[in-house]
Amino acid sequence: MTRLFSYIIFFLLLIAAACSTSRQEEKLPILGERIVEGNDTIYHTIADFQFVDQDSNIVTQETFKDKIYVADFFFTSCRTICPIMKTQMLRVYDSIKSDPEVLLLSHTIDPEYDTVGLLHDYANRLGVSSDKWHFVTGNQEDIFNIAQTSYFATAMADNAEPDGFIHSGAFLLVDKERRIRGKYDGTKDEDVNRLLRDIARLKKEYAN
Amino acid sequence: MxxxxxxxxxxxxxxxxxxxxxxxxxxxxSDSPKFLQYYRQGEQLYVQHCSNCHQRNGTGLRQVYPPLANSDYMRGNRDEVICMIRYGNAEPLVVNGIQFVQPMPGIPSLTDLEIAQIVTYIYNSWDYEEGIIEVKDVSEVLSACEGREVVGNKKM
Missing domain, CATH: 1.20.5 (Single alpha-helices involved in coiled-coils or other helix-helix interfaces)
Structure with missing residues (x-):
């Protein structure tokens, strides 16, 4: 009887060990097209960019050098999905605010209305720090363009929409090589839980 | 024994x-079928029209959107809340000592009955227990603010 019992425990431990090692070894996928040139694989990366954040600071790819970051697209006067996205992004913010390795980047898709001053007030009202969470504005075409071609996120003007824009509620996880490692629905609790786990997984890749 | x-x-x-x-x-x-009907319809309308900003649990969003739950403004300004649902509000609003400036867009497409259902829902959720708010009372309040300009979602 006791012997049977110890066998069972042994097998359970074996299963647990197998699960935990396989989970550790599994890396996050690299999203987007890839080109294989000889022995090299060239992955899809985020293009160079230059925007202005809520403190009037210039924000470029250099701002995110050696950082993992989460990007999204929104606008402050949006009453559809953006407030939910911001509630969810605040969860991400709270979990990474003391982590020097991770930053957040929210692009407004309505730069005409969302000026630096307005974004400054918005970020203040969310109670978030500007060196951790950049709210950026800039040329609207540039923002639409980087959304569609770099982040695979939908963002465009659409007069049929109640607020004049159509955009996805996606959160994009970008690694230190500017590659997209995950796409999440920023309006869904469970999806953002997955993002939080994936940030931890991605950090482990760099810890080794 | x-x-x-x-x-x-x-x-x-x-x-x-x-x-x-x-x-x-x-x-x-609150056990009357009429109350329950108002409340349940109101809940659906709240989720559809209000909860994005004020959140499903009524907490609002930090200092961007004011809370409905535990709100001194809600307690003291029921008539204004009713008018605001239809016409919106562009004036700064102080709730629990915090000033909010994001404009609230009005929803002119809502009927008097639908507004009555929404206020019945919000005034019987969280810490409120005000019972049914009948459509005739809501219509009376709304007639007092009739003709107001409907606020859009951007500051002018």
């Missing part, structure tokens, strides 16, 4: 508690 002696008083106490509870409910008329 002893158990038999204890059971009747226990039953009596339980009956009193039950009576007390249902008595309170009937004061709020």
């Amino acid at each position: 002893q158990i038999r002696r204890i059971v009747p008083p226990l039953l009596f106490i339980a009956a009193i508690i039950l009576a007390a509870c249902s008595g309170r409910n009937s004061d709020r008329s």
Whole structure:
């Protein structure tokens, strides 16, 4: 009887060990097209960019050098999905605010209305720090363009929409090589839980 | 023998508690089919029209969107809340000592009944127990603010 019992425990431990090692070894996928040139694989990366954040600071790819970051697209006067996205992004913010390795980047898709001053007030009202969470504005075409071609996120003007824009509620996880490692629905609790786990997984890749 | 002696008083106490509870409910008329109909319709409308900003649980969003739950403004300004749902609000609003400036867009497409259902829902959720808010009362309030300009979602 006791012997049977110890066998069972042994097998359970074996299963647990197998699960935990396989989970550790599994890396996050690299999203987007890839080109294989000889022995090299060239992955899809985020293009160079230059925007202005809520403190009037210039924000470029250099701002995110050696950082993992989460990007999204929104606008402050949006009453559809953006407030939910911001509630969810605040969860991400709270979990990474003391982590020097991770930053957040929210692009407004309505730069005409969302000026630096307005974004400054918005970020203040969310109670978030500007060196951790950049709210950026800039040329609207540039923002639409980087959304569609770099982040695979939908963002465009659409007069049929109640607020004049159509955009996805996606959160994009970008690694230190500017590659997209995950796409999440920023309006869904469970999806953002997955993002939080994936940030931890991605950090482990760099810890080794 | 002893158990038999204890059971009747226990039953009596339980009956009193039950009576007390249902008595309170009937004061709020929260067991009436009409209340429940208003409340449930109101909940759906709230989720559809209000919860994006004010959130499903009524907490609002930090200092961007004001809370409905535990809000001194909600307690003291029911008529204004009713008008605001239809016409919106562009004025700064102080809620629990914090000033909010994001404009609230009005929803002119909502009928008097739908607004009555929404306010019945929000005034019987979280820490509010105001009972049904009838459509005739809402219509009266709305006629007082008739003709206001409907606020869009951007500051002018």
